[in-house]
Amino acid sequence: MYFVEWLAWLAAIDPKEKREAFKKQNRTIKNRGVYExxxxxxxxxxxxxxxxxxxxxxxxxxxxxxxxxxxxxxxxxxRGLISILSLTVILSAAFNLWIALGGIEKLNHLISNGKPYGEQLFMSLFFLGISLILAVPYLMYGLRLTRLEMFTSxxxxxxxxxxxxxxxxxxxxxxxxxxxxxxxxxxxxxxxxxxxxxxxxxxxxxxxxxxxxxxxxxxxxxxxxxxxxxxxxxxxxxxxxxxxxxxxxxxxxxxxxxxHFPWPWxxxxxxxx
CATH class of the missing domain: 2.30.29 (PH-domain like)
Known part of the structure; x- marks a missing residue:
């Protein structure tokens, strides 16, 4: 996990205008310089x-x-906390998607047999919605944090x-x-x-x-x-x-x-x- 180093680098490459705006908004922060x-x-x-x-x-x-x-x-x-949180989100999204896909399969079966399918439709959409609610924000914002730790040494x-x-x-x-x-x-x-x-x-x-x-x-x-x-x-x-x-x-x-070998433990x- 390179979280602290990543934040330090983002701060270092911030545009000058952004740094000056931050200083104006935080005038109470005293910046003590180090003399030669x-x-x-x-x-x-x-x-x-x-x-x-x-x-x-x-x-x-x-x-x-x-x-x-x-x-x-x-x-x-x-280190390890980002992996645990990431796996929790990934597995939760995957589990809800698995339930939704199973529900869609049952839904097709009910429709083809002419049976009532309202309840099954609601349940399929419900679990599919939960999966999307977890997956979409994670892919947009969370994946960049996961890569700081997972699948690296x-x-x-x-x-x-x-x-x-x-x-x-x-x-x-x-x-x-x-x-x-x-x-x-x-x-x-x-x-x-x-x-x-x-x-x-x-x-x-x-x-x-x-x-x-x-x-x-x-x-x-x-x-x-x-x-x-x-x-x-x-x-x-x-x-x-x-x-x-x-x-x-x-x-x-x-x-x-x-x-040097990246043993999991x-x-x-x-x-x-």
Missing amino acids: SEDEEYVAAAKKSACKTPKSRGPVYVYNQHVLEMRSGMWEDK RHLLIRFNRTTQQVYLHRPVYCGGIVTLPWNGVSSSGSDKKYAPPGGMGMPLELTWSPVFTGTLRPELIWVGKSANNFAELQAEWEFIRRFMDDGPEGLPRPHITS QAFTPQFE
């Missing part, structure tokens, strides 16, 4: 050691001398390459596509407690690049790995990534490697993390 000196402070903090016990909680898909590839994306623990990937000193974010085209970012411009919520969410709970590791480093007019915000239970987990995850990129994999605990395991 603060950007430099965040990046400088990310270059320092965060802790003495680096550890990746994963999932990690590739790990060797040159590449570290991990799961990325926000709201991983909510449903995980964004982020690849750290030591050789090129670049970070590659793999997203679908409708979420911004593949983005290449410089390692030397990264800042992290795991580098210092003042950059992390309160307590570090319930949020994955957050990596950010300011527009100075993205080459665009907007920053890049990326969430990596599992949601943390405390700030120490954010620190350990970040230190693992930092040491890999700056010093190499020597001395780091080898993480468990997860298969991998779509729901984040909900139990």
Whole structure:
């Protein structure tokens, strides 16, 4: 499910007129800018050691001398909900259509035999109407949400390459596509407690690049790995990534490697993390 990333991309590509109209309608929202000196402070903090016990909680898909590839994306623990809701609508529409088709068959039989068919006609139209009421809005508005999750491996990937000193974010085209970012411009919520969410709970590791480093007019915000239970987990995850990129994999605990194959249960395991 790429719901958060999808919304962020839609906001980024909104026409200028639409963004200005939104600002006028929401004048009470304060937009605090980040100064260049603060950007430099965040990046400088990310270059320092965060802790003495680096550890990746994963999932990690590739790990060797040159590449570290991990799961990325926000709201991983909510993934599966869109599939469940979509299947509920699809199965309900299909079930009502099946009843309606069965009723139409009985209706033809009654008409051909000259028997009363008013009640059967009403029931057939009733179930056909329910099926259409569910199916038509879903096809018009719901299908675009379903494709964010169903029939995909449903995980964004982020690849750290030591050789090129670049970070590659793999997203679908409708979420911004593949983005290449410089390692030397990264800042992290795991580098210092003042950059992390309160307590570090319930949020994955957050990596950010300011527009100075993205080459665009907007920053890049990326969430990596599992949601943390405390700030120490954010620190350990970040230190693992930092040491890999700056010093190499020597001395780091080898993480468990997860298969790229989209096993069905991998779509729901984040909900139990």
